[in-house]
Amino acid sequence: MNITQLSNKVSVSGQLTSNDISQLADMGIEILICNRPDGEAADQTSYNDIETVAKGFNIECIYLPFTMGNMDKRYIREFLKYQNAGKNIHAYCRTGRRSAHLWEEAQSQANDSSASKVDNKRSNIASERFDVLIVGGGSGGIAMASSLLKRQPKLLIAIVDPAQYHFYQPGWTMVGGGVFDVKTTRRETQDLIPDGVSWIQQSVEGFQPTENKVQLDNGSHIYYQHLVIAPGLKLDWQAVEGLSETLGKNGVTSNYRYDLAPYTWQLVTELKQGKAIFTQPLMPIKCAGAPQKALYLSADHWFKNNLLNNIDIHFYNSGGVLFGVKDYLPALESYMQKYQATLNFNQTLKKVDGENKKAWFISKDEEGNEVFNETDFDMLHVCPPQVPLDFIKHSELSDDKGWLEVDPNTLRHTRYDNIWGLGDTLNTPNAKTLAAVRKQVPVVAENITDSMNQRAMSAAYDGYGSCPLTVERGKIVLAEFGYGGKLLPTFPSWINNGLKPTKLAWFLKARMLPVIYWQGMLKGHEWLAKPIKR
Ligand code: FAD
Numbered sequence: 001m002n003i004t005q006l007s008n009k010v011s012v013s014g015q016l017t018s019n020d021i022s023q024l025a026d027m028g029i030e031i032l033i034c035n036r037p038d039g040e041a042a043d044q045t046s047y048n049d050i051e052t053v054a055k056g057f058n059i060e061c062i063y064l065p066f067t068m069g070n071m072d073k074r075y076i077r078e079f080l081k082y083q084n085a086g087k088n089i090h091a092y093c094r095t096g097r098r099s100a101h102l103w104e105e106a107q108s109q110a111n112d113s114s115a116s117k118v119d120n121k122r123s124n125i126a127s128e129r130f131d132v133l134i135v136g137g138g139s140g141g142i143a144m145a146s147s148l149l150k151r152q153p154k155l156l157i158a159i160v161d162p163a164q165y166h167f168y169q170p171g172w173t174m175v176g177g178g179v180f181d182v183k184t185t186r187r188e189t190q191d192l193i194p195d196g197v198s199w200i201q202q203s204v205e206g207f208q209p210t211e212n213k214v215q216l217d218n219g220s221h222i223y224y225q226h227l228v229i230a231p232g233l234k235l236d237w238q239a240v241e242g243l244s245e246t247l248g249k250n251g252v253t254s255n256y257r258y259d260l261a262p263y264t265w266q267l268v269t270e271l272k273q274g275k276a277i278f279t280q281p282l283m284p285i286k287c288a289g290a291p292q293k294a295l296y297l298s299a300d301h302w303f304k305n306n307l308l309n310n311i312d313i314h315f316y317n318s319g320g321v322l323f324g325v326k327d328y329l330p331a332l333e334s335y336m337q338k339y340q341a342t343l344n345f346n347q348t349l350k351k352v353d354g355e356n357k358k359a360w361f362i363s364k365d366e367e368g369n370e371v372f373n374e375t376d377f378d379m380l381h382v383c384p385p386q387v388p389l390d391f392i393k394h395s396e397l398s399d400d401k402g403w404l405e406v407d408p409n410t411l412r413h414t415r416y417d418n419i420w421g422l423g424d425t426l427n428t429p430n431a432k433t434l435a436a437v438r439k440q441v442p443v444v445a446e447n448i449t450d451s452m453n454q455r456a457m458s459a460a461y462d463g464y465g466s467c468p469l470t471v472e473r474g475k476i477v478l479a480e481f482g483y484g485g486k487l488l489p490t491f492p493s494w495i496n497n498g499l500k501p502t503k504l505a506w507f508l509k510a511r512m513l514p515v516i517y518w519q520g521m522l523k524g525h526e527w528l529a530k531p532i533k534r
Pocket of ligand 1: 137162169233466
């Protein structure tokens, strides 16, 4: 074995045999990188055989093979990741030249002043070009990166997102209902960025679609071949006067925030008598059922503790119906009756005075004049108004209402062929849910792959969204529907009748879906999400 020491931590050599490993172990090698594809020559020891022996010496093995002339930034980034860990590395290929070349490129990248720091989890690249740039590392953004890598492992992908934490928002209803611990709904973003994908921890401020670049809030630009936009929507707390000042105290809460959802359950368990109000703003909102889910789980607790006769429950809805798809109304209305809840339609929350426990709703009288209705409360659960994010609304990519304008089936931008959208930011008429995102991701991943390979787009989104309505602890009405309110049940009715509350749907929501999210969707497993063909 002819070893060349490139630095005090990195050495390279030509092809190894299993007998060479003990010598590497004696040298203190901790990581062994194979840069030679298996099967290049008949007498070549396979990577698996090398790895088997190396494991016996506690040497970690990495298979990073490439042919000469085909080394791209992904390999450099991978190599830097291990080098930056400060471990003793030995890399090998047929002669050692490829491995040495990779090391040289990695050093020049590391020293490049325009790239202040490059690793595969967090990137502060001042100016860079990616095959796919993803705006937003929430549910859609992370899943998108994983799904793309499953199809094209060598893609150069970056996610731009300033957030330190990533949230499983559907869990917040369960937190507010005393079922989940809030900590299970949050993880560090850096732990979820797929290997090989760059995380640029900045905010996007604007788009220059004709130049294929986005502008970040630190003033730098990132270039792309394809852009996927998935930054969610804006919770407009400020639209209700006095609300922000009193959230989290004076009996005012919301399951729409990580820090507040536990306060909902605290209020529910503390309330023994009085008036409990639950509000719903104008559509569209994310998870249209979430405002009434908060009511059902609270009321179920009071029901089971024989408190319903002491607690006056009100649902104030800016809209005119309890739920947008009429097939689910009989089940939902029967629960509102069971909980003796008063339904107030076409009433929009405008102002809250937490200290004096008063709220004001606006409605219209028969002549169309605005009327203010004042009411008091002991507990107030607010679902905030929801609007497009400013940087989407003020960009040339939005529709006239400010949402990202895409074709509802292909999810490609209507005016720019290399721009795509996902999730809550879209102007499509589906229910804004994680369930929708789960179905949209494979569609966009397929269609981007088709576009990159000069094929016609093959995948279509049917508007699927789902809303597991937690009508009581232990039972759910699983609403699943697509564009136009068409029912799209996942299971046949003999397994789960979505129009009725079932224990199976509760089991799915409480036990299965969080696992499917963290271990499946975010890692590119597209279970029950196969796109329909165009
Ligand atoms: P998000 O997951 O919100 O991610 C957006 C990301 O973009 C964030 O990480 C943010 O930091 C980032 N970002 C924002 N601005 C910028 C910028 N300028 N630059 C870069 N990055 C940016 N769905 C269901 O299917 N079932 C349910 O039961 C359900 N219940 C819910 C209950 C509640 C209380 C809530 C709040 C939501 C619920 N949802 C449910 C909805 C679901 O969580 C969302 O629809 C889904 O998370 C949307 O994913 P997204 O990727 O579009 O946005």
